[in-house]
Structures are given as structure tokens and as C-alpha cells.
Amino acid sequence: MLPTLTTLQRRKPHLYNLSWLCPQCNSFPETLDHLWTCPYILPEFSPLNTFKTLLLALRSNYLDKFLSVSSLIPLPDSFADEFVALDCWNCDPLSFSCLRLARGLIPISLTEFLGTYFSSFTIWSILDTPLHDFHFDLYVQIWLCRSIFFHHWELAQGITKIMKLSALEPSSILHPSSNIPPDISTPSLATVSLDSWVSWVSSSIIRGGSWISHLDFWRRLTVQPLLRISFW
Known part of the structure; x- marks a missing residue:
């Protein structure tokens, strides 16, 4: 089964809050059926x-x-x-x-x-x-793009690869951003590269930003720049 958010919430509830909804639309639980039919924020990327x-x-x-x-x-x-x-x-x-x-x-x-x-x-x-x-x-057209976005969304939540591989509770794992200065852990649009915009947008939204302020980013976003983003 694909690791949708609802699947991850069942497997690792200590990492994935049970109240979290689909990271792309924030309106419904991200089940397998919702994955293919998420309404998203912009019709052209839906x-x-x-x-x-x-x-x-x-x-x-x-x-x-x-x-x-x-x-x-x-x-x-x-x-x-x-x-x-x-x-x-x-x-x-x-x-x-x-x-x-x-x-x-x-x-x-x-x-x-x-x-x-x-x-x-x-x-x-x-x-x-x-x-x-x-x-x-x-x-290619839905799951791969979603997975790249989801990877950066996880980083915005402070969920790292080490934490996902560990069976321990998060309190037992050294948080990777604990020693990172605020200006680095929460970058601004002016200081990030093109391939880091996904991370910037997701972290900005988590901190209370609005989807509307990022419409220009999503309008210019295509599969090609997404494919250049590496998984760390």
C-alpha cells in the first residue's frame, strides 16, 4: 500500500499527528482514494x-x-x-x-x-x-509530484529520515533543527534557490502563511523543476 498520510499516521502516530489532513489541500484525510482526487488549491495542478x-x-x-x-x-x-x-x-x-x-x-x-x-x-x-x-x-503525474512535495512538507514539520527509520519516540531522538539559528530554519523567499521554493512555501504555510501569497510560485511550478529536487 502506498504510504499516504493516513497510512503513516497508523504506522507512526508519534511522528504524524492524527489530526493532520492532506498536506496539499488541508481539507480531507489523505487516504489512497483522496490521493488521486485531491482538489488542491489551483485547478491546473489538481x-x-x-x-x-x-x-x-x-x-x-x-x-x-x-x-x-x-x-x-x-x-x-x-x-x-x-x-x-x-x-x-x-x-x-x-x-x-x-x-x-x-x-x-x-x-x-x-x-x-x-x-x-x-x-x-x-x-x-x-x-x-x-x-x-x-x-x-x-x-508519474500524481504520486511522484506529491511525494516530492510531501518530503519537503515533512521537513517543515521537523520529521527527518533518521526519525522515520527509528522505532523510538521523537523525544528520544535529537531534533536536527535544535541547533539551527531561526533565520536559517525559516528562510525567506529572497534567500532561497528555485529548487528550495517547495521547502520554503511549505514551512511558511505551517507557520501561518496563506496559500494565496504563493499562487505565483504554484503557477510557475511544473513537473520538470520538481524532478530536479533530490531526496535527502
């Missing part, structure tokens, strides 16, 4: 919109493939409309079946519908590879 885009691309991919292969019986003119109307593609609001696809589970409604027209071999041979690609895209 995991929810990314998830919808990838899901609808998967639907189009599947539909094109099934329309191009031999079927057990002639496909009716309504086939495409009925396929698109299946609940597993329902994004507004997100359906239970839709979220199961993100976990690699094929909805029964999809296989039952396809089973009327195609053999089991044809169905599974078509479903397999696009679903794998869908999960890879979710990893």
Missing part, C-alpha cells in the same frame, strides 16, 4: 483534474480497441454510447468503480458489458496493457 484526464484517455483507448477487433456478435449502433455510460467512467461525481480502476481492479460492470460481445481472451488482452500504462501515468 490531482483530481489529472486523474479525470487520464481516466477519460483510458476510456477512449479502450473504446477504439474494442471497436477495431472481431466480436462474437455484431456490435449494435448503441455500443459506443453504452460503453461510455458505464459507471466506471463516471467522473462527476467520481464513482466507486472509477476509484477501483486506480487500484488496478476491473469493475464487474465493465467485464459483464464486454462479455456480451467479446471472448474472455479478447477482453483481457485489451484491458491489460492500457491499464498498466494508466497506473504508470498516475504514478
